Amino acid sequence: MNHIEKLAFYTFLALIIWLPIPLGSNRDWAWAIAELWIALQSLMLIAAYKGSLPFRVLSSYKVVLLGLLVFQFWVLLQTIPLPLTWIATVSEQTAYIYDLVGAQTGYLSLDSRTTQISLFKGLSYLLFFINAAFLVNSSHRLRSVVLAVVISGTLQAFYGAVSVLLNVQESLVFGFPEKDISTGSFVYKNHLANYLMMTLCLGLGLIIAQLHISPSGSWHIRIRRVVEGMLSPKMLVRLCLIIMVIALVMTRSRMGNIAFFAATTVGGLIALVFYKKKPRALIILVGSVIAIDTIVVGALFGLEKVKQRLVETSLGAESRDQVVVWSMDIIRDFPITGTGMGSFYTVFPMYSKSDIGFYDHAHNDYVQFLVEAGIPATLLLGCVVLYSLFLCFNTIRTRQSKTMKGLALGSMMTIIGMLVHISVDFNLQPMANAMTFILVLFVANATAVLPATGRILKDSSTTQLTNKKVFSND
Structure with missing residues (x-):
C-alpha cells in the first residue's frame, strides 16, 4: 500500500484521540477542525488511489x-x-x-441555520464512516483503531482523575472552573462518563480478543500463560481499564x-451463553470487571458518592423529566417532519409551561431526535443501530x-x-461522543465482514485477499 x-x-488514528480534547469537540471552532480533518483525509484517499477508489x-x-x-x-x-x-x-x-409572520416560503425546519x-x-x-471503510481493511488495522480508542479514553481518564486528586481549581487551557468531579477535557461530566463507558467496553472486547481459547492443559502451561499474560500488552490494556473505571x-x-x-453484565451473560468456543478466562474477566473494578476501586475512589446521588435523586427536584413530558407535545405537533435538526432550544420555550430554566437539549436523545427529525427519520437511525447490534450477536455466535x-x-x-445512557442525557450531541459511536457501529459491522487473517490488497477495481483463510482462529 x-x-x-x-x-x-x-491521521485517522490521530483524529480518534484528538476528538475529545477540545471540549469534546462541542464548540463551533472545535467541530470545524474535525470537519476539515475528515475532508483532508478524503482528499488524501483520492490522491492515494489516483481517483479510482475501491x-x-x-x-x-x-x-x-x-x-x-438517507x-x-x-x-x-x-x-x-x-x-x-x-x-x-x-406539516x-x-x-x-411561517404564515403567522407573513412568509411566502418556509422551511421544514423552524431554525434553518442550526439545521x-x-x-x-x-x-x-x-x-468519517466511509473513510473508515476504505482505511480499516484488515484485522490488524481494526485492532489498531480500537487500541487508539482505548488510549484516548485512558488519557481522558488520567487527566480527569488527576485534576480531582490534585484539587485543580480550573482547567489548564480554557480556564473552566473545576470541582471535585472528573470531567476530563469535556465541560459536562456525563459526556466524559459516556465517552469512558464506550472506551471501557471496547477495551474489554480488545482483552477478550486476546484470551486463549485452547485448553490450558498442565499446571506448567497454566503458570506459563499467567506469566506471559502479566508481561503481555493486554496487561497494559487491563491497567488502562482500571484507570478508566x-x-x-x-x-x-x-x-x-x-x-x-x-452493558458489561448483559454483554457478559450473552457471551457466556452464545460465545462459540469461549475462552476459559472469560468468566473470570467479566467477573473481575464487575466485582474488583466496581467494588474495590469504587470503594476507594467514590462509588459511595454515586450511590448517595442515586438515593437522593427525586423526581420533584429534577426538572429534566418535565422537559421530556412537555417535549411530547412538540412530537405530537410535528410527528413527520420534526422541527429541524438542532432546533430544540429554539422550539422548546414555546411549549414550556413554567420557569424551569434554559434547556438547549432534551436530556434524552430519543426524545430530541423525535422532536428535531421526526418519527420516520428517527426510526431509520434506530434500525441502523439495531442492525449493528444484531451483527455483533451473529459474529459472536457464528465466527x-x-x-x-x-x-x-x-x-x-x-x-x-449507549442505548441505556441516552435515555437520560444528550450524549449524541457532542461530536466526540457521536463520532466515537459512529466508529463503534463501524467496528460492529467490520467484525462481520473483514477477514480474520491476511492483508487486503486494493487496486482500482477489485479487492483481493492474500490469505484465503477468512474465518480462521487468529
Whole structure:
C-alpha cells in the first residue's frame, strides 16, 4: 500500500484521540477542525488511489451507509426553502407558524441555520464512516483503531482523575472552573462518563480478543500463560481499564455508571451463553470487571458518592423529566417532519409551561431526535443501530476468529450502554461522543465482514485477499 494511504490511516488514528480534547469537540471552532480533518483525509484517499477508489468495499457496509445517507438527505430537505402549500401537505403546524409572520416560503425546519450546521456535522459523520471503510481493511488495522480508542479514553481518564486528586481549581487551557468531579477535557461530566463507558467496553472486547481459547492443559502451561499474560500488552490494556473505571466513578454520573454496569453484565451473560468456543478466562474477566473494578476501586475512589446521588435523586427536584413530558407535545405537533435538526432550544420555550430554566437539549436523545427529525427519520437511525447490534450477536455466535468475536462483544456492550445512557442525557450531541459511536457501529459491522487473517490488497477495481483463510482462529 502506498505511503499516502498509510499516512491517511495514521491521521485517522490521530483524529480518534484528538476528538475529545477540545471540549469534546462541542464548540463551533472545535467541530470545524474535525470537519476539515475528515475532508483532508478524503482528499488524501483520492490522491492515494489516483481517483479510482475501491467502492466495492462499501457494499459490505451498505445498510449503515444507506441509513446515514438517507437521514442526511432528510436533514438537507429540512434546509431547502419551499412554498407554504407544499410544507402544509406534510406539516400543517410548520406552515401555520411561517404564515403567522407573513412568509411566502418556509422551511421544514423552524431554525434553518442550526439545521444547516447539523447537516454539515452529519455529512462529516457519513464521510468519517466511509473513510473508515476504505482505511480499516484488515484485522490488524481494526485492532489498531480500537487500541487508539482505548488510549484516548485512558488519557481522558488520567487527566480527569488527576485534576480531582490534585484539587485543580480550573482547567489548564480554557480556564473552566473545576470541582471535585472528573470531567476530563469535556465541560459536562456525563459526556466524559459516556465517552469512558464506550472506551471501557471496547477495551474489554480488545482483552477478550486476546484470551486463549485452547485448553490450558498442565499446571506448567497454566503458570506459563499467567506469566506471559502479566508481561503481555493486554496487561497494559487491563491497567488502562482500571484507570478508566476510576475516572468513571469519579464523574459521579449516575446513569453513566449504571450504563457501564448494565452493558458489561448483559454483554457478559450473552457471551457466556452464545460465545462459540469461549475462552476459559472469560468468566473470570467479566467477573473481575464487575466485582474488583466496581467494588474495590469504587470503594476507594467514590462509588459511595454515586450511590448517595442515586438515593437522593427525586423526581420533584429534577426538572429534566418535565422537559421530556412537555417535549411530547412538540412530537405530537410535528410527528413527520420534526422541527429541524438542532432546533430544540429554539422550539422548546414555546411549549414550556413554567420557569424551569434554559434547556438547549432534551436530556434524552430519543426524545430530541423525535422532536428535531421526526418519527420516520428517527426510526431509520434506530434500525441502523439495531442492525449493528444484531451483527455483533451473529459474529459472536457464528465466527471462528477470536479477534472478531472479542471486538464484536466489545461493540455490543458499547451499543447496549449507549442505548441505556441516552435515555437520560444528550450524549449524541457532542461530536466526540457521536463520532466515537459512529466508529463503534463501524467496528460492529467490520467484525462481520473483514477477514480474520491476511492483508487486503486494493487496486482500482477489485479487492483481493492474500490469505484465503477468512474465518480462521487468529
